[in-house]
Amino acid sequence: MAGSHDYDYVEAGTVDVKDLPPLDSTTNKIMKDEFTTGLGLTVLYFIFIFSIPVMNWFAPDFAFKKIWGGMTVTWFVTTVVMMAMAFVIAYVHTTLYEKRLKKYEMTNK
């Protein structure tokens, strides 16, 4: 399958999920590492994301407090801080991924 990217259909058949052999240990470890990192960052990100509507609807005095001219806490967080947050989370994820990749290459050497 590798290389050409122009696959032909191959009848692979199906198996009952309980008869499926376990993944090889290397792929299993890579998947676990990748998923744990991704999930951790996503949970952290979503805590920030959902804190905004929660703040707006359940703590409006704080959310709509003016911090800089007519700029309120929620306007600043929603339109400035969270834009930066999207990049920071992705940057941390890419950096951690590259570290794992380097470690993997070192081990293989």
Next chain:
Amino acid sequence: MIEALLEPKMLLTIALMGTIVYITYLTKRNTTASDFFVGGRSFGWFTNGSAIGGDYLSAATFLGIAGLTFQLGYDGAYYAFCFSIGLTLLAIFVAGPLRRFGAFTVADFLAYRFHSKRARLAAVLVVLAISGFYAAPQLLGAAQILSMFFGTSYEFGIIFTCIVMIFYVGIGGMKGTTINQALELWIRLGAFIVMLIAAMYGGLHYDKILTAIHSFSGPITGTSPYALDGSDVNFDGAAWTGTGFYFPTFWQTISMTIGLALGTIGLPHILLRFYTNPSAKAARKSALMAIGIASAFFLLAVYLGVVGRAIFISGSASEEIMRDLVLGGNNMVIPTTALALGGDWLLGLVIAGAFAAIFSNLSGLFITSSGALAHDLYATFMKKNITQKQRVIAGKVAIVILGVLYGALGLLVKDASIGHLVALAFTVAASTFTPIFILGIWWRGMTEKGAIAGLIIGLGVSMWMIFLPGTLPSFLQFKIPGIVTVPVGFLSVILVSLLDRKVPADVNDFMKRVHSKESETI
């Protein structure tokens, strides 16, 4: 005639068109399907990152976000925040594995994950539905700009844009499309930065204009000649800067957040872009670059929407500006604000930027859907022993068919909001492809029947909740129904897979391929 051609808006639009034609001409040599559909997988992270940004930052961002902020205030700005989330989630869960998988189209993923033509067919149906939802507002934006600033009819604008797109994508394929998208992104960003500088120079600082808007309440002078009822338009600044102006409940806000945040992972034209990278590492870097650019773009779009509102209520804008802001509706706030801030040259730059946004996004949609029609339908179901050359020809014919279909859809959405229509496309994507890609990449237990059920039920429920909300009880009527449709999509895949239990026998090989570091540069 000559005078009209020398107007800045005309000169800059012609310059943009000329550049597109030149790039399309240079990249017209597409001999293999790989060249045509994925640009020969030859683009580095910078070009691809720019092209992903170009694809993602459509008319919805360039025109729609500022328009929604202008119209809805904080609730409009909240759209931008929700749009900004998705690319990050895509970079985390999907970008790398998808590139390692390779292939040409989004439907390829399902077809080869399950060795299933039925799954491919279901995927094609969803690709066409999402692309149609997404293409219609882009055409609406193009037709409104042509109508407002060049005096053409709405219908002419739709037809003209479709013809340009057929030429642009049909000849250039993915190579021409990628280079054009990358270039067009920087034109748009440049236009926004010049507008930012002009606004700052004019003393329209963020804190100051938000203060002025917040304290404004009552009729806006100078709007009565253009208002339908002949009286000045009323505006309540405090409600505009607060929440609940458009989304009246907490759950409406949460529903939109879910629909938009998860939508990007399921957008076929964005997913396709990751196939054009030379490696998975480059795919992640491309995504990171696109996220940085998109975040900056969203931030600027919201600010410029606030600037537009500040100009509108100031009472000092010219009659032409007041007329355009009332009659142009929220979709035309950016061009009108540009005219107010910098005159004809800035308007010209912004119009070129708007066309760049529209062409860039539409080209992505055309190439994705042409892949669905030519590669997934024609080459799989109708003509099995197809040559590379025939595939390219089939792709070009598909582009002409799509031009007609999208044009018809564009004619149907004349009075809609660009930003909101795109938000609905995000919701459909979040309820169909997002569960398929996340679960397909990370869960071995997903079955063919589960995937097909997820796509069909997710699509059906989304369409029902979007088009027939009146048939639902009031607690299920959402402006963006992500809170219902996304869990329904995920649960359909999971429950049907758990009941079915028949997974592909080679699923371990598939997992190894999409996750293994050894396939990093395949």
